[in-house]
Amino acid sequence: MSTESAAAFVLKLSEMLVGKQVDTCIVRDALTRICKFYSFDSGLIYESDQDNCFHLKECCVSQDTNIRESFRTEEINPQYREHLAKETLSHMAKSPHASSNELKFLELFFATSLLAVSMVDANYRICGFIVLLNTQRKEKIPDAEMKTASALLHLLGKYIGIRIYQNKLSFARTTLESILDNMGIDIYVNDFFNHDILYANKSMTAPYGGISRFLGHKCWEVLFPGQCGPCEFCPQKKLIDEHGNPTKVYSWDYQRPFDGAWFRVFSAAFRWVDGRLAHVVSSADITENKRNEELIHYMANYDALTKLPNRRMLISECERRITRAKGAGKGYLLFFDIDGFKAINDSFGHDAGDEFLVRLGEFFSGIPMLAGSSYRNGGDEFVALLDGDVTEANIRNLAHFIHERFKKPWVLKKGDVFCNASIGVACYPEDGSTAEELLNKADQAMYQIKKSGGSGICFGHELLPAGSARGADQD
Known part of the structure; x- marks a missing residue:
């Protein structure tokens, strides 16, 4: 020692x-x-x-x-x-x-x-x-x-x-x-009151030029250049109670403007390391999910052949218009059934029948009065919804225009075909107060025309008792 x-x-x-x-x-x-x-x-x-x-x-x-x-x-x-x-x-x-x-x-x-x-x-x-x-x-x-x-x-x-x-x-x-940077979620934290950014992970900062673009800046200065104050859609008021204490997580969907990407956003208030109230915003990229949702929605609401909205969308839109028109509005549901469609399939095959239905869908959609209001009900049945300032005279003129077109041949890959259309019309609220009631009334009117030889139009108020001679217009 x-x-x-x-x-x-x-x-x-x-x-x-x-x-x-x-x-x-x-x-x-x-x-x-x-x-x-x-x-x-x-x-x-x-x-x-x-x-x-x-x-x-x-x-x-x-x-x-x-x-x-x-x-x-x-x-x-x-x-x-x-x-x-x-x-x-x-x-x-x-x-x-x-x-x-x-x-x-x-x-x-x-x-x-x-x-x-x-x-x-x-x-x-x-x-x-x-x-x-x-x-x-x-x-x-x-x-x-x-x-x-x-x-x-x-x-x-x-x-x-x-x-x-x-x-x-x-x-x-x-x-x-490392966890925060690799969990597939964008995260940033800002001061709850002055909005200064306190933290941001790499995946959040990468599209904007890195962390230096975030720290020391207001959140809107980075995310929305040129903006002079907090975002109108910022959910901060939903994150604290009347005493200023943090409450629950609030979620919402947001589409990034510069690339169109969709994010599911989660916002919450919490106490930062120094005790101040802070706002944490985390978001997960749901662009692919949105695309899948849109695809599922499209498949559920649109006809795969004609690309027109299908019966499901028809019922939903009709009910929406009825709700909007209740008490003060009027509307019409037009039911189109093709006379002679079976002959096309029998003579030229189902591919030709499908080609004709596609051409027919394009024809209806191309008529200004029907643009955005045409639906495929199924088979060779099409439906249109009209409201606003439309009158019965307008609809009769429309029917005449359609029947004039049917007098000409439809040129298909396998040859020219001729057919016509029977049109039944139901009026809201006289002929029904629901989508199904209006469809049923228009179908009855269409069937009355069909039994009389087709190529005509019949309104719900023109329906005759069973056994009576028909009284609807034919072109």
Whole structure:
């Protein structure tokens, strides 16, 4: 042991090991001084990583000394690890009286004798070791000097503990940032009141030019350049109660203007690390989902052959128009059935029949009065919805125009075809107050025309009692 007094040495070391930032040179110097003071050949400091492996961080060694650069936690018996975690100081040497665990621990560092202190976290998991060792001599430190040695090593351990804590904190922060950057969700946080951006993950910032474009800026300055204040659609008022305390998460869908991408957005109020109220906005790209939803909606509401809205859409739109017109409006439902359509299929085949239906759908959609209001009810049946300033005279003129077209041939790939149309018309509210009632009345009117030879128009009020001669118009 050095001739320097223990008290003077402890005081000198205490003066060295101060400060909130760990200096590696100071650690190495302190380790060297302690080794020299207690006449140990070498001093080693190990710290664990996140994979339960201890790595050599600092050392002072004599020549020709083997050094263990790293070792795994599992190389120490689990029960002995618990013992080392709870022991204030471990002092051991190779001897007939040494336990098997002590001998294995000595072999781990190629030592004949050693003094070790474990550094532990709040859960008594070992996160580091300070080891003083001899590789040739076996003498032990006198018991009278053990308290001073324990105090010195723990003083050094407390100093190194700052670094261990900072490393763990840095790893936790890096891990969290990595998770936030790779979870497929865009996230940013802004001050709840002044809207300054406090945080944004990489996936959020990438389309806008990186994190430097976000931090220190108002959210709308980044997301909506040229805007001078908070967004009108910002849901902040829905995120706090009357006392200004955070409430529940609010979700909404948003389409990004510069590329048309869709996002499902989640907004919530919470307390930031400094206690201020903050607004976190997270969003998941649902562009593909939106496309799928649109495809499903299209498949459910549009006819695959003619691309016209189908019966489902017809019923929905008709009910919507009825609701809009209730009490003050009038509307018409026109039911078209093709006279002679079966002959097209029989003569030219179903492909020709399909081609004709497509041409017919295009014809109806191309009539200004029917544009956006034509539907395929099924088979060779088409329906149109008309309201607003339309009159019965307008509809009769429309029917005349349609019948004139049917007097001409329809040119198909397999030949020219001739056919005609029977038209039944129901009027709201006289002929019904629901879509199904109007469809039924228009179908009856259409059928009356069909029984009379087709190529005509019949309104609901023109329907005759069963067995009566027909009285509707024919072209």
